Amino acid sequence: MDHRTKKYEWINKIYICRLLNIDLMDIINYEIKPAIGKGNNYASTLLRVEVELKNNMKNKFLIKCLPEGVMETLIQDSGLWSKEMYMYNKVLPLIEKCINCKLGPKCLNNKSFAIDDDDDDCDNENFIYNNNKEIVIEDLSDDYKMADRREQLDFDHCVIVMKTLAKFHAGSVAVKKINKKYIDLVGEELLFRQTRRESNEQYLKQPFICLGNELNKNNNNKNNELKHYSKNLKKFCEKLWDLGIFATKSKEFNVLNHGDLWTNNILFKYNDITGDVEEAKFIDFQCCRYATPALDLQYFFMSSVKEEVRETKLQELVDIYINCLNKELINLGQKQLSEKQLDKDLMITDFYGLYAAVSVLPLSIRDPEGVIDEEDITDWKAEDNTFLKCIKGKKYRQLLPNILMYFDKKGLFEDNYDIIDKFGIDDIENNIVI
Structure with a gap:
């Protein structure tokens, strides 16, 4: 052993x-x-x-x-663990049944948790052994492989992800109509939640503050040309909470988001002869939320996609996604998503793309020797904490200039940037839940 x-x-x-x-x-x-x-x-x-x-x-x-120590407490208290148990045991099988397609590994320790029933056992947590501290799933490693997180995903891989994500989203719309209680259960917002503002807002701000402080240093930093973004990042993070609350409110079109869609949570299957990527499966469903699909797209694009693809093929990927989504929705007899609505929601959620670029990307492309310390990752007061090590990484520093300029051109660092003022009144007053 x-x-x-x-x-x-x-x-x-x-x-x-x-x-x-x-x-x-x-x-x-x-x-x-x-x-x-x-x-x-x-x-x-x-x-x-x-x-x-x-x-x-x-x-x-x-x-x-469940991990031990600080992370176990954090995950249990946040509701992430129970959310994932219900996803694997109940909701994912229902989504797969609706679209007639496997989207993830099968859960194996669900002996007393029926899938097709119409009961009210949503609060039954007695189907996991070892005091609900483990989830057993099938091992797909013979046929599916994890891509290299540091290399990020090329266009062909991204196309497969878009098609798979569209199926997942479309299936969730159908399940919402059939079994509303299950989507409501796993779709509850855990990050942008007013009752947890004090702790969660600080958690969201810290990566921006940390990166801003680092850019402001004058210790022979090759990125000194980015020093002016230090104040921009610190100012922007003060708006982050309100932007998140607004963006995660029900919009005209909502789906169950995966919530943590990055390279290591996607498994790919390749053609034995050509080596071409053919299929994808998703894993890790701890962060699901019921909201606009634009949140999943922003998170994936900024955490996992190669720079050249992000700079030249992003609209093509969005088009592939919405075409596949609407095709599935038509087959399911559900309302389609308009391009106009998706474009609007992508604009509203640009802030979340920046959040992923600042908070998630440094961890996902960190240097091979940059092992994450589970205790240290939440210790922002440490002089050289895990996150600081990641933002100092060579690859992240190479990508950072174009990322900051990309969001600068979108106007996110302007003093008068206020997407809530632009879209908020109508959306808040006409809050339609699909």
Whole structure:
């Protein structure tokens, strides 16, 4: 057993038998090991269990466990963990059933949680072993691979993501009509939530403040030409909370957003002969929200897409997305999304693209040796905290100038930038929930 898995001794033969519904004597041997490298997933611990069975049979699956320490408390208290349990056990299968397409791995430890029922068991959390601290999913690694987060995704990969995301979104619209209570449950906004303003607003601001301070330094920084953006970033983060509250309010067209759509939460399947990317599956559904699909698009574009694709092919990707989405919606007998509405929502959510570029991108493309410290990532007072190390990374510093200029041209750093004033009155007064 790997030394990093010793604390998971509850994963034993009895556990495996219960999970796979087999006899104890059927198991010849089993091995537990980390499914991904250290530092590639700080919101959970992902283990791979490989089981050797009688008659030369084999089985393997993944166990996603709550991390320990500060991150466990943070994730439990925020509602992220229970949200993901319901997604894997209830909502994702319903979405897949509506569109007749698999979008993610199957959940394996849902023995007492029926999928097609019409009951009111949304508050039943007794379907997970080990006190609800783990989720077991099928291991797709034989057919699906994770792309290199540092290289980011080229156009062909992005096209597949757009088509898969459109199906996920369209299916959620249908599920909302059929089983409203499930979308309401997993679609609850957890980040931009007034009852958590004190803690969440500070969490949102800190990356902007940290980057702003770093750009303001004069220690032979090659990015000194960006020094004037230091004040811009600090000013902008003061608007971030209100922009987020406005953008996540129900708009004319809403879907269940994945909420954390970046490279490491997407698995790709490739053609055995040509090597071309053919399919994608999504994982990690902790951050789902019911809101405009523009939020998912902004987050993905700024966290995971190659610079040249983002600068030259972004509109083409948006067109592919909306065409696929509306095709699926027509098949499902649901209202379509107009290009005008999506363009408007993308403008409203530009702030979220900047948030992803400042807060998520540095972590996603950090240097290979830049392992994330689960305790340190929330310690903004540390002189050299994890995030600071990431924004000092060579690749991020290469991308940063064009990113800041991109949002500067969009007017986000202007003193009179106020998307709420531009769109807010009508949207707030005519708050239509689809």
